Amino acid sequence: MLHHRVYPANGKELAADLAHRGIRSPEVLRAMQAVPRETFVSAEYAGQAYADHPLPIASGQTISQPLMVAAMTELLRAQPGDKVLEIGTGSGYQAAVLAELGQVEVYTVEIIAELADTAIDRLRALGYSQVHVLRGDGYHGWPEHAPYNGIVVTAAAERTPPPLAEQLAEGGRLIIPLGAPHHLQTLWVFTRRGEKLDADEWGNVAFVPFKRAV
Numbered sequence: 437m438l439h440h441r442v443y444p445a446n447g448k449e450l451a452a453d454l455a456h457r458g459i460r461s462p463e464v465l466r467a468m469q470a471v472p473r474e475t476f477v478s479a480e481y482a483g484q485a486y487a488d489h490p491l492p493i494a495s496g497q498t499i500s501q502p503l504m505v506a507a508m509t510e511l512l513r514a515q516p517g518d519k520v521l522e523i524g525t526g527s528g529y530q531a532a533v534l535a536e537l538g539q540v541e542v543y544t545v546e547i548i549a550e551l552a553d554t555a556i557d558r559l560r561a562l563g564y565s566q567v568h569v570l571r572g573d574g575y576h577g578w579p580e581h582a583p584y585n586g587i588v589v590t591a592a593a594e595r596t597p598p599p600l601a602e603q604l605a606e607g608g609r610l611i612i613p614l615g616a617p618h619h620l621q622t623l624w625v626f627t628r629r630g631e632k633l634d635a636d637e638w639g640n641v642a643f644v645p646f647k648r649a650v
């Protein structure tokens with residue numbers, strides 16, 4: 437007998453699924469429920485838009501698995517009035533989830549121009565006016581709007597780019613997967629304490645490689 441996996445069909449079912457899988461924050465679950473994920477994937481994957489796995493987007497990149505997006509958003513602990521920086525806009529989905537937290541200004545940097553342009557159009561069409569997209573190498577962060585209360589990096593680097601650590605506000609949190617490309621990486625949570633960063637290991641993750649502009 438064939439068993440077809442039944443995927444969550446909408447944001448509400450996705451949020452229920454995520455709650456069962458350990459996401460606790462009501463704000464994060466509400467944000468995950470609110471973002472129309474099917475808008476961020478191509479038509480051929482629309483049927484799997486709310487499935488809890490990554491999906492291909494243009495230029496060989498991926499939209500992260502919803503559980504990963506929710507977990508990283510929860511780790512940021514964003515508060516109303518916060519400024520958050522994301523490196524690796526991709527489809528714009530994570531940025532939209534951050535915007536749904538409400539009263540959070542979201543700055544996001546994407547190195548692949550085609551992805552940045554698509555994300556800009558998509559986020560504008562959905563009315564996410566508090567998301568600001570920059571085409572460029574996120575290694576440098578986005579110094580004009582620093583410091584940030586939270587920084588989330590959605591591509592795996594070998595080590596933390598120093599400009600990102602510098603752009604973190606006091607008490608701010610930097611969520612970043614570190615490790616060798618094409619292997620499992622470790623997701624780290626760094627917290628700015630004066631001149632130092634406190635480091636906390638979250639667990640193993642798999643992200644596409646962090647690239648550098650040439």
Ligand code: SAH
Nearest residue numbers: 499524526527529530546547574590646647
């Ligand atoms: N957050 C995305 C998932 C992105 S996948 C989403 O929600 O859809 C990782 C993205 O990081 C890719 O689009 C890749 O092009 C981008 N990226 C890799 N290195 C980068 C860099 N140095 N600066 C900015 N973006 C980068």
